[in-house]
Amino acid sequence: MRKTFHVEGMHCKSCEKLLTMAVEDAGLKVVRADYAAGIVEAEAHDEAKFESARKAIEAEGYKVNGGN
Numbered sequence: 001m002r003k004t005f006h007v008e009g010m011h012c013k014s015c016e017k018l019l020t021m022a023v024e025d026a027g028l029k030v031v032r033a034d035y036a037a038g039i040v041e042a043e044a045h046d047e048a049k050f051e052s053a054r055k056a057i058e059a060e061g062y063k064v065n066g067g068n
Contacts, residue, residue, distance in 0.1 A: 011035060
């Protein structure tokens with residue numbers, strides 16, 4: 001399964017790297033992190049992992065606005 005998180009507060013490549021590491025530490029595979037678009041796309045085999053990713057993003061100080 002794949003989900004796109006719409007993230008507020010990303011403004012550079014370092015933000016992409018930080019969120020990629022946080023989401024991967026939560027057990028997901030990051031397909032793409034794009035600060036200009038304000039998104040993080042991730043894949044997981046378990047739907048519950050997506051909530052872990054959301055919490056990991058927010059723990060880094062970013063705001064998640066939905067996800068699809």
